[in-house]
Amino acid sequence: xxxIKKNFAILLAxxxxxxxxxIVALSVYLPSSFLSTNYNFIYTSCNNGIDYxxxxxxxxxxxxxxxxxxxxxxxxxxxxxxxxxxxPDATENYTARIFLHDTQKNESREITSEEAKTLTLNSLLxxxxxxxxxxxxxxxxxxxxxxxxxxxxxxxxxxxxxxQSKINLINNTDQYYYRNNFQFIGWILPGRN
Amino acid sequence: xxxxxxxQDLSVxxxxxxxxxxxxxxxxxxxxxxxxxxxxxxxxESTSFSVTKMLYVLGAVIVVVGIIIFVSQIWEDxxxxxxxxxxxxxxxxxxxxxxxxxxxxxxENIGAVFHFIGGVLIPGxxxxxxxxxxxxxxxxxxxxxxxxxxxxxxxxxxHKNAVLTFFAxxxxxxxxxxxxxxxxxxxxxxxxxxxxxxxxxxxxCYLLLAQSFREGWNKKLIGFLYFFGVTGFLAAAFTQxxxxxxxxxxxxxxxxxxxxxxxxxxxxxxxxxxxxxxxxHVSYITGKYFADSLGWPISLVILGxxxxxxxxxxxxINKKYITN
Numbered sequence: 001x002x003x004i005k006k007n008f009a010i011l012l013a014x015x016x017x018x019x020x021x022x023i024v025a026l027s028v029y030l031p032s033s034f035l036s037t038n039y040n041f042i043y044t045s046c047n048n049g050i051d052y053x054x055x056x057x058x059x060x061x062x063x064x065x066x067x068x069x070x071x072x073x074x075x076x077x078x079x080x081x082x083x084x085x086x087x088p089d090a091t092e093n094y095t096a097r098i099f100l101h102d103t104q105k106n107e108s109r110e111i112t113s114e115e116a117k118t119l120t121l122n123s124l125l126x127x128x129x130x131x132x133x134x135x136x137x138x139x140x141x142x143x144x145x146x147x148x149x150x151x152x153x154x155x156x157x158x159x160x161x162x163x164q165s166k167i168n169l170i171n172n173t174d175q176y177y178y179r180n181n182f183q184f185i186g187w188i189l190p191g192r193n
Numbered sequence: 194x195x196x197x198x199x200x201q202d203l204s205v206x207x208x209x210x211x212x213x214x215x216x217x218x219x220x221x222x223x224x225x226x227x228x229x230x231x232x233x234x235x236x237x238e239s240t241s242f243s244v245t246k247m248l249y250v251l252g253a254v255i256v257v258v259g260i261i262i263f264v265s266q267i268w269e270d271x272x273x274x275x276x277x278x279x280x281x282x283x284x285x286x287x288x289x290x291x292x293x294x295x296x297x298x299x300x301e302n303i304g305a306v307f308h309f310i311g312g313v314l315i316p317g318x319x320x321x322x323x324x325x326x327x328x329x330x331x332x333x334x335x336x337x338x339x340x341x342x343x344x345x346x347x348x349x350x351x352h353k354n355a356v357l358t359f360f361a362x363x364x365x366x367x368x369x370x371x372x373x374x375x376x377x378x379x380x381x382x383x384x385x386x387x388x389x390x391x392x393x394x395x396x397x398c399y400l401l402l403a404q405s406f407r408e409g410w411n412k413k414l415i416g417f418l419y420f421f422g423v424t425g426f427l428a429a430a431f432t433q434x435x436x437x438x439x440x441x442x443x444x445x446x447x448x449x450x451x452x453x454x455x456x457x458x459x460x461x462x463x464x465x466x467x468x469x470x471x472x473x474h475v476s477y478i479t480g481k482y483f484a485d486s487l488g489w490p491i492s493l494v495i496l497g498x499x500x501x502x503x504x505x506x507x508x509x510i511n512k513k514y515i516t517n
Contacts, residue, residue: 009405013398017369020394024387025376 031163037103037131038191042072042116043169044183046096060094061183067123072116072185098185099170103131103158104192108170121186128191133167133184134159156182205299211353249306257313273325281318287311288348295352305356308348312360316341316367331378335371342368355413362402362414366395389429396426404458419462423451427470434474444474452507456514464515468507475499 004011044065046057063077077094098116099108126132135156157164169182206212264279271279291307298304319337328334345361373391399422403415430447433440451467454460476496484492 007405009401013401013405016394016398016401017391020391021369021372021376024373028376 027162031161032165033163035131035158035160035163035165037127037129037158039122039127039129039131039187039189040100040102040104040192041127041133041187042098042100042111042119042121042185043108043133044096044098044185045169045181046094057094057181058183061096061181064094064096065098065183065185067121067186070120070122070189072113072119072121074113074117100188101167101169106165106168108168110170116185120189122189123186125184127187128189131158131160133157134164135182246302249302253306253309256310260310260314277318277322277325280314280321284311284314284318287314292348292352295354304352305354308354308356308360312345312356312363315344316364331371331375335368335375338364338368338371353410355411358406358411358414359417362399362418369395386433389432392425392429396422396424396429398422399425400454400458403460416462419458419460420466423454423463423466427451427466431470431474434477441478445471448474452510456510459515461511461515464507464511468503471503472500475503 044061046061060077064075066073066075098111098113100111100116101108122128125134133156156167156169158167159165203212203217207217260279260283264276267279268276287307288311291304291309291311294301294304294307296304316338319341320334323334323337342361342364345357345364349357349361370388370391373387377387399418403418403422406412406415406418427448430440430444434444448467448471451463451470455464455467479492479496483495487495
């Protein structure tokens with residue numbers, strides 16, 4: 001007691017920042033720990049075979065995959081005309097893959113287009129139990145301030161209210177999942193329960 | 194224990210900061226006895242001491258600049274391990290030398306000078322090491338600064354030296370900011386003004402540390418802590434006034450609390466900084482609310498008189514409550 005009385009100012013100087021860190025950590029991690037959904041979802045990604053970042057893949061994926069009457073439809077896309085600049089471009093050689101993400105285990109696995117076609121899908125970004133797939137700029141993911149090092153990237157999250165939980169996508173750290181290289185297709189119906 | 198041993202022991206305790214000279218003077222009531230003679234001697238000592246200290250600081254700065262230039266010249270040729278060795282390795286080596294010197298010559302400042310150079314090199318070297326290890330996330334950086342902070346706390350526990358306290362505070366501050374950034378970096382729901390609040394908290398911590406350092410070996414850091422504490426707090430609070438009427442009113446109270454604190458802590462730095470921020474806030478409020486209604490020229494005249502008034506009040510607070 002005497003020690004606390006004598007060193008009250010110095011103890012308070014340590015307690016204040018620790019208290020702030022605890023509050024910040026709780027406000028970030030607590031809502032996320034209660035976030036869960038009963039539904040899995042499928043998504044696609046692609047590579048144009050040329051660029052590191054595959055800039056036009058998003059256009060390709062949007063044209064190639066659509067959900068009609070709760071079923072996946074795979075469309076033929078004429079890539080010889082070019083997707084971005086509308087000029088003939090024979091070098092664009094897109095490879096698209098479909099993945100099923102298990103939200104309970106937070107892991108993805110590749111599935112065949114035939115398997116994907118058999119699934120019943122809800123193409124809304126928000127699941128029937130109110131969880132949304134969303135992307136935002138992830139400052140934490142790239143290099144650190146003085147040395148630059150890497151580049152920050154867009155992370156994908158399940159969000160509901162203030163809670164958010166990062167989704168582990170396959171090959172998350174390489175160019176395969178550039179921001180424009182992820183196409184959410186739909187939540188799989190029915191849910192686990 | 195004979196007289197010689199007792200005096201020797203006392204001398205060591207004074208040099209390590211365990212007991213301050215003021216405590217001995219006040220305990221044995223030596224203040225009035227031979228004060229004049231001591232004062233003259235102190236004056237002579239302090240003159241030569243400050244020249245020595247200045248040379249130490251100048252030398253330390255030249256050594257650090259020299260190391261940076263030399264290392265930058267050979268940076269590309271020495272490889273990853275070489276880069277870590279010339280930064281982190283050298284930092285630890287100089288810190289070890291500093292510790293040995295502080296142990297063997299506690300009455301001299303040479304050990305602190307080596308600790309200063311080591312203290313600059315160790316965090317930089319740790320960053321070089323993480324960069325060479327291709328670390329891409331913030332948590333390892335935050336943890337590294339936490340380890341350096343703990344290292345300096347431990348060194349300080351052993352040596353009780355102001356230079357080590359300074360590096361403990363600097364690395365501790367970096368650690369707190371990095372931990373918060375690592376926590377919120379992946380979150381999109383944190384408020385934008387989180388860092389303003391964090392800086393305010395850090396500012397308060399600096400003022401609390403300054404208050405607790407009033408007696409003891411960390412006295413030299415009080416000015417530094419007052420300056421950065423009050424400036425950090427007031428600047429961070431001022432960033433909040435732009436969009437909030439509540440903060441615009443609250444800021445006047447904050448600055449008045451700052452002025453009161455300057456009297457309570459008898460700190461001229463807090464007084465000057467509080468007055469400066471009050472001037473900045475009054476200018477902002479005048480520009481925002483009165484420039485259109487009164488017109489700029491009249492607003493400027495009023496503002497000028499307000500500045501003179503604040504300067505006068507500040508001068509009188511200093512004269513009446515702080516200098517005396």
